[in-house]
Amino acid sequence: MRIKRGTRFVVGETLGTVNRMAHVHLEYKPNGGALNPLRLPFKEFEDTIRPQIHRIAVVDDKGTPLTEQRDGRLLIQRRLGQVQIVVDASDQIDGNQARRRLGLYKLGYQLLNQDGEIIPGMTEPIITQKYDRLPRNRDAVKLAYAASSGITVHGASETRFAYAINNRLLNGKLTPGGWKVGELGPGNYILRITAEDFAGNAADRGRDLPITIN
Numbered sequence: 001m002r003i004k005r006g007t008r009f010v011v012g013e014t015l016g017t018v019n020r021m022a023h024v025h026l027e028y029k030p031n032g033g034a035l036n037p038l039r040l041p042f043k044e045f046e047d048t049i050r051p052q053i054h055r056i057a058v059v060d061d062k063g064t065p066l067t068e069q070r071d072g073r074l075l076i077q078r079r080l081g082q083v084q085i086v087v088d089a090s091d092q093i094d095g096n097q098a099r100r101r102l103g104l105y106k107l108g109y110q111l112l113n114q115d116g117e118i119i120p121g122m123t124e125p126i127i128t129q130k131y132d133r134l135p136r137n138r139d140a141v142k143l144a145y146a147a148s149s150g151i152t153v154h155g156a157s158e159t160r161f162a163y164a165i166n167n168r169l170l171n172g173k174l175t176p177g178g179w180k181v182g183e184l185g186p187g188n189y190i191l192r193i194t195a196e197d198f199a200g201n202a203a204d205r206g207r208d209l210p211i212t213i214n
Helices: 140-144
Strands: 052-059 073-076 084-090 106-113 126-130 162-164 168-170 173-175 187-196 208-213
Touching: 052 187, 052 208, 084 106, 084 187, 140 162, 140 173
Parallel strands: 073 208, 126 168
Antiparallel strands: 052 084, 084 162, 106 126, 106 187, 168 173, 187 208
């Protein structure tokens, strides 16, 4: 639905209806620039639910997941040079049906030692994706999301948001990248994922992946 500039509404007036899939796109463009419409004070809109991380994978430059393990830790060879961290995660808001999956607002990662303690020089998570502005690049979706992503209305069996988080999306600009494991020292680590929604709720389960850099 489109409205003309200057159109006035009163509080509580119906603007439109939502289809049976409860699926709607809303754009907020003050002064012509698109901003996150969740900044608007929607009536009865609450979000107290933490995002969920369903799976963390590491893939090589061909998109093939690394699967070899050593002592229960994912083995990552330094000779690969760089890899891609793929995070399958989703969010919900209060009142959503259990099957309803929504996307994340902010993602990143942090490397800790094998005991989960801070490593010098890595005191804060590296935020690599923030969905506050729409990128202008039409191919951005192919970089921000891994190939395993999909939504049910487009034929996938379930909605999946698989984020390729080493491809950076910040301030509406997407930059391809990779996790440079070739620059890391050999040893055992914990790869911890940061996954937050717009309300500031953060995933606190399934966020750690024990790894061995060899």
